[in-house]
Amino acid sequence: MLKKLNTTIKTLVVMSVLLFAKESLQxxxxxxxxxxxxxxxxxxxxxDDFGAHVSWIEIFNGAYNYINIGGCYLTNDLNNPxxxxxxxxxxxxxxxxxxxxxxxxDNKPARGVFHLNFDLKESNIIALFDSDGKTLIDxxxxxxxxxxxxxxxxxxxxxxxxxxxxxxxxxxxxNPEPKVSSGDLFKQFDPSGIGLTLIAxxxxxxxxxxxYFIYKAIGKQFVKTTKPKAVSTTKEQADTxxxxxxxxxxxxxxxxxxxxxxxxxxxxxxxxxxITKVSRTYSPWSSxxxxxxxxxx
Amino acid sequence: xxxxxxxxxxxxQFFSFTGFANFTVGHLIMILIGLAFIYLAIAKEFEPxxxxxxxxxxxxxxxxxxxxxxxxxYENGSVLNYLYFGVTQGVYPPLxxxxxxAMTDFSALISNPKLILIGAAxxxxxxxxxxxxxxxxxxxxxxxxxxxxxxxxxxxxxFLSSKLAPSLVGAIAISAYSYMALVPVIQPPIMxxxxxxxxxxxxxxxxxxxxxxxxxxxxxxxxxxxxFLVPSGLPLLGxxxxxxxxxESGVTKRLADTAKGPMIDIxxxxxxxTVGASTQATTFLTWKSVGIxxxxxxxxVIATTGGVMFVxxxxxFLKEGNKINPLIGNSGVSAVPDSARVSQVVGLQYDKTNHxxxxxxxxxxxxxxxxxxxxxxxxxxxL
Numbered sequence: 001m002l003k004k005l006n007t008t009i010k011t012l013v014v015m016s017v018l019l020f021a022k023e024s025l026q027x028x029x030x031x032x033x034x035x036x037x038x039x040x041x042x043x044x045x046x047x048d049d050f051g052a053h054v055s056w057i058e059i060f061n062g063a064y065n066y067i068n069i070g071g072c073y074l075t076n077d078l079n080n081p082x083x084x085x086x087x088x089x090x091x092x093x094x095x096x097x098x099x100x101x102x103x104x105x106d107n108k109p110a111r112g113v114f115h116l117n118f119d120l121k122e123s124n125i126i127a128l129f130d131s132d133g134k135t136l137i138d139x140x141x142x143x144x145x146x147x148x149x150x151x152x153x154x155x156x157x158x159x160x161x162x163x164x165x166x167x168x169x170x171x172x173x174x175n176p177e178p179k180v181s182s183g184d185l186f187k188q189f190d191p192s193g194i195g196l197t198l199i200a201x202x203x204x205x206x207x208x209x210x211x212y213f214i215y216k217a218i219g220k221q222f223v224k225t226t227k228p229k230a231v232s233t234t235k236e237q238a239d240t241x242x243x244x245x246x247x248x249x250x251x252x253x254x255x256x257x258x259x260x261x262x263x264x265x266x267x268x269x270x271x272x273x274x275i276t277k278v279s280r281t282y283s284p285w286s287s288x289x290x291x292x293x294x295x296x297x
Numbered sequence: 298x299x300x301x302x303x304x305x306x307x308x309x310q311f312f313s314f315t316g317f318a319n320f321t322v323g324h325l326i327m328i329l330i331g332l333a334f335i336y337l338a339i340a341k342e343f344e345p346x347x348x349x350x351x352x353x354x355x356x357x358x359x360x361x362x363x364x365x366x367x368x369x370x371y372e373n374g375s376v377l378n379y380l381y382f383g384v385t386q387g388v389y390p391p392l393x394x395x396x397x398x399a400m401t402d403f404s405a406l407i408s409n410p411k412l413i414l415i416g417a418a419x420x421x422x423x424x425x426x427x428x429x430x431x432x433x434x435x436x437x438x439x440x441x442x443x444x445x446x447x448x449x450x451x452x453x454x455x456f457l458s459s460k461l462a463p464s465l466v467g468a469i470a471i472s473a474y475s476y477m478a479l480v481p482v483i484q485p486p487i488m489x490x491x492x493x494x495x496x497x498x499x500x501x502x503x504x505x506x507x508x509x510x511x512x513x514x515x516x517x518x519x520x521x522x523x524x525f526l527v528p529s530g531l532p533l534l535g536x537x538x539x540x541x542x543x544x545e546s547g548v549t550k551r552l553a554d555t556a557k558g559p560m561i562d563i564x565x566x567x568x569x570x571t572v573g574a575s576t577q578a579t580t581f582l583t584w585k586s587v588g589i590x591x592x593x594x595x596x597x598v599i600a601t602t603g604g605v606m607f608v609x610x611x612x613x614f615l616k617e618g619n620k621i622n623p624l625i626g627n628s629g630v631s632a633v634p635d636s637a638r639v640s641q642v643v644g645l646q647y648d649k650t651n652h653x654x655x656x657x658x659x660x661x662x663x664x665x666x667x668x669x670x671x672x673x674x675x676x677x678x679x680l
Binding site: 029030065066067071132181182186193205209219249251253256 | 365407420421425436508510514515519526663679
């Protein structure tokens with residue numbers, strides 16, 4: 001047992017040590033990308049890396065792993081899906097899980113990877129195409145009236161309804177309001193978790209205790225009703241072992257023996273060949289007479 | 298461009314698509330872990346039905362590839378992604394519970410209903426791990442998902458984590474199944490530590506014969522009572538008791554045979570392979586995964602302790618002759634039938650004629666119900 005435990009501990013230690021080595025990977029699925037938030041009329045909002053107020057498009061990675069947007073296409077013209085090719089190889093195009101990247105629609109592609117060759121005032125459509133230039137990943141139709149410094153996008157990151165957002169949130173969650181889940185609420189009142197433990201254990205015990213009491217009552221009733229009536233038995237009848245008379249211990253021993261027998265079975269084939277005739281009942285479905293077509297003469 | 302240059306460019310392009318070009322240390326680590334699982338399953342026979350699909354799934358999920366070709370499990374539209382849908386949306390676990398219900402005989406529990414309470418006590422592991430996870434800085438939802446590992450029930454763990462912490466499903470499932478496989482190693486030292494030689498020799502009354510009607514009532518009443526109390530456990534508990542009714546009614550043998558045979562086998566293959574494949578190095582090799590693995594061990598220890606200690610305390614209130622052997626306390630975790638088998642093996646070490654298997658099956662199946670109820674409570678409180 002000690003040896004077994006040692007082996008297990010060693011295995012666990014090795015696995016844990018291996019788990020420490022963190023490694024990042026190539027992106028996985030671009031189909032999880034979403035055009036999350038867009039600002040067309042930028043007067044005093046987010047500035048680009050040149051200090052200019054220009055239109056911008058925020059892309060959100062909704063997956064739980066890195067996605068490399070490099071190689072995909074952004075466009076404002078569905079007839080020209082390959083309008084702006086996002087260059088590959090830039091580490092910044094690798095978007096972390098549930099994170100964002102912003103492209104500036106300033107029609108100045110010479111300024112860098114994140115500066116597009118179109119601006120958003122030319123069209124009301126923005127589309128993101130996969131690296132084949134054919135698969136549409138996401139598309140949004142912008143409203144015709146562009147409000148100054150007011151962004152348009154998903155109310156909740158990457159999913160749900162779209163509309164004008166209360167606040168521009170580049171590289172951040174579209175819903176900046178603090179969201180308190182019931183779990184978080186519970187934590188505020190019960191930071192150690194002991195309260196939840198007590199409540200939950202009481203509920204689990206109650207559920208199973210109800211079952212216990214009901215089954216105790218039902219069991220008693222059944223034992224009463226199924227109790228064999230005292231009848232005179234002959235010697236022969238008394239000698240016959242009734243199946244109910246076999247105790248649970250014997251059953252357990254039989255079960256254990258069967259289990260051990262089955263586990264010791266092996267799949268080695270007996271080298272002695274035996275030929276046994278297999279008799280099959282006749283059926284016209286399997287008859288050769290009906291199964292074969294007659295050869296033409 | 299000459300032909301040679303053309304050929305070279307295309308060969309280079311081909312190479313960039315191969316696994317060798319995209320290979321990282323993370324892939325290597327995960328492939329080694331997958332191989333370790335397969336080794337444990339084949340050489341040590343640790344839960345081979347689970348560890349072989351999961352181990353091979355880890356290999357499948359960690360083959361390096363160039364993105365954008367709908368290959369990986371996280372790529373929308375890929376075949377693996379479709380199969381993984383059953384995990385993320387919690388489809389597979391209830392189907393497995395249907396099969397478990399169809400193959401479980403609740404006779405031991407019905408004949409000695411007080412054993413049900415052991416199944417409740419062992420759920421302490423879930424909430425103990427929840428408290429520790431909270432203290433370590435996990436969010437309440439994550440802590441709940443991690444805690445369920447202590448239920449020793451793979452399908453329940455996957456079901457709950459897919460709802461509370463979808464990003465941790467892979468790590469939680471791997472941890473739960475790993476420790477379930479290690480039940481014969483983890484539990485015996487704790488059982489021996491917490492019991493006295495006299496207690497280990499307690500002989501329990503043989504269970505009485507249970508009628509078919511009682512079994513049918515159990516399936517129906519069990520579902521109604523538990524789900525009225527915890528409706529959020531309905532997908533698991535409903536399917537468990539439905540499967541059991543198929544078995545015990547006696548008139549749906551074909552359905553019961555399918556549920557406990559081909560269907561559960563198919564779902565086990567799919568859940569094992571996809572959970573394994575979901576452990577891509579990017580999502581799995583994190584500090585959180587390490588924390589989950591460590592917490593999983595704690596939860597199993599607490600669950601076993603809870604079960605054994607409960608029996609010891611319970612015995613104080615029971616008359617001589619009705620006492621329960623505390624060596625079946627470990628079976629309150631729902632690793633069916635491994636933990637019951639552990640009770641039997643440990644019991645035989647001290648008395649070669651004291652067979653505890655039948656008695657241990659009672660708390661063992663109660664543990665399945667208990668962990669599903671606990672999962673329902675966590676869902677209601679934390680989602």
